[in-house]
Amino acid sequence: MLLFGTQRILDNGHLEVGGCDAVELARAFGTPLYVVDEELLRTRMREYLAAFRGLYPKVAIAFAGKAFLCTAMARIVEQEGLNLDVASAGELHTALAAQFPAERISLHGNNKSIAEIELALDSGVGRIIVDNLLELERISAAAGARGVVPHLLIRCAPGIDPHTHRRIQTGQDDTKFGLNIRSGAAMEAIRKCQDDSALHFAGIHCHIGSQLMDASCHEQAIEIMCAFLHEIRESTGVEVEELNLGGGLGIRYLEEQNPVSVEEYARAIVTAVRGGLARYGLKEPMLGQEPGRSIAGQAGLTLYEIGAVKKVPISEAPGYRSYVNIDGGMSDNPRPQLYDAVYHAFVANRANEPADTSVRVAGKHCETDILIQETRIQAPETGDILAVQGTGAYNYAMASNYNRIPRPAVVLARDGSADLIVRRETLDDLIAQDIIPERLAKTPAGNTN
Ligand SMILES: Cc1ncc(COP(=O)(O)O)c(C=O)c1O
Incomplete structure (x- = not known):
């Protein structure tokens, strides 16, 4: 497993970064979450x-x-x-x-x-x-x-x-x-x-x-x-x-x-x-x-919550592939789509278990939003927290609102405390710049389909 800087695995199997339990950070600040060491x-x-x-x-x-x-x-x-x-x-x-x-x-x-x-x-x-x-x-x-x-x-x-x-x-x-x-x-x-x-x-x-x-x-x-x-x-x-x-x-x-x-x-x-x-x-x-x-690259990691884990038949060979769906993707990290960037990931709440399950990590966007084509992680379950390493550079900086998804928060972890340095966007932030011209404000009579 690749660990950087102050990261270590606690006795309960949780990832720690900057003296903070990453799983607690995910619960406290929500996911996806950028954590900076x-x-x-x-x-x-x-x-x-x-x-x-x-x-x-x-x-x-x-x-x-x-x-x-x-x-x-x-x-x-x-x-x-x-x-x-x-x-x-x-x-x-x-x-x-x-x-x-x-x-x-x-x-x-x-x-x-x-x-x-x-x-x-x-x-x-x-x-x-x-x-x-x-x-x-x-x-x-x-x-x-x-x-x-x-x-x-x-x-x-x-x-x-x-x-x-x-x-x-x-x-x-x-x-x-x-x-x-x-x-x-x-x-x-x-x-x-x-x-x-x-x-x-x-x-x-x-x-x-x-x-x-x-x-x-x-x-x-x-x-x-x-x-x-x-x-x-x-x-x-x-x-x-x-x-x-x-x-x-x-x-x-x-x-x-x-x-x-x-x-x-x-x-x-x-x-x-x-x-x-x-x-x-x-x-x-x-x-x-x-x-x-x-x-900045290795000082950052992204925490996601795992949603559905799907087994689908592989077309090119007998067998199945596990798709691990996460609650972010190309809107918080477009690099895999832009230039085939590769990442190391693991289950942050059971990091002490063997990484013995081959999976594809899928983002939640349309298009071919695959964050990691193939990797081995701890057997994934819905509700697990997935840590993706090395996202400190060109991730938050390249984030977008594709599919009108609010951009994640960024927290700075040090010596056991975590400070919010960019707050998570809200749904209202997403419409804050939108304007409905007067002529669109009302639906013309009869056009109700
Ligand atoms: C002019 C210039 N300087 C510095 C950098 C930083 O490069 P890197 O993040 O690879 O160190 C870039 C990146 O594109 C750049 O365009």
Whole structure:
């Protein structure tokens, strides 16, 4: 069984997380429920800072808010001394509402609206990561009108092919993200930025993909980025202040997966950066990192209540399959549908029993809402609590109201107490934005069928 952070199995067979009995959490807060292990979250943040700072002191680690953001999370990131990446006005608003210092925020996005750019400038964010030339023009105009000079990183597409699911690759040539290095688009943006007195060119950025099991693809990207730093110096005379390599380190969702540790990852990144800088005789830039999943992923789990357990004949072979129906699914975790994500699960109220029953875990939505295609868990019964591990990143953040299902609550567990950090949506929340136009308010006489 995969257990992370403070998780352990109590004598009564219940899962404990953050010193709280998970089964009691499910009863107290309802299901589905996202539970966040605060200690593990903070430990991962500290590991990142310690691992990189120990090897390369000029480093800035930002948590990628797209993985998991709410106001309490922004407070934890702030307390731990990490910076914060946001990718929309909504994420920026969340961070600002949590009193996150604006100068430690970077704004991302491949199609920032003018309103998002203006909000970023008005709130004084520390960095804007520029995705394209139109955006550069828009930032220049908005900054000029305000008399502020924003610090910009140019997002580059280094043109490498990371070995991860095609839907979470971002560093290849054929990508919607950033400006291509090989085609000269990235250099054109840098020149425009340097020639514009309303803008400050602060550095270059790349993010090559997500859920990467080691740093080998990052190493290729670093080689290309260092060569580009050299090219920038040769053609513009500027030593670039900042080199940001994005995030991407993967986590263990299943027992057979073995991603490198944060320490190993940091060592590989720093060795490659130092090697690249030395090769071209470059000064050490500020090194930026933007981990999301590897900080929040394992710190979260989702608790569901098991409803009907159905045995159905299998079409391709003799025998039966057990479908375990849970009270959530693709509205609280769309990742299996989006890119075949895999998860480890077990029965949280009988976790000390053998996981000897092969099941398919089915969500409650229409479509093919299967959360886990095949796994072995303790013999499931209606009313059991199913724990799904590793849902701390890109789960709550990607949740929707599909089938008009209220989004679950999030609780933060630590030292035996659990605090609600996002309340469960109510049925009234679901209709709070709905409007019935006057002309639909009444049914015309005679139309009663
Ligand atoms: C620009 C950028 N930075 C950082 C991240 C975080 O990546 P991960 O959660 O894989 O660490 C992403 C994820 O898509 C991203 O697009």
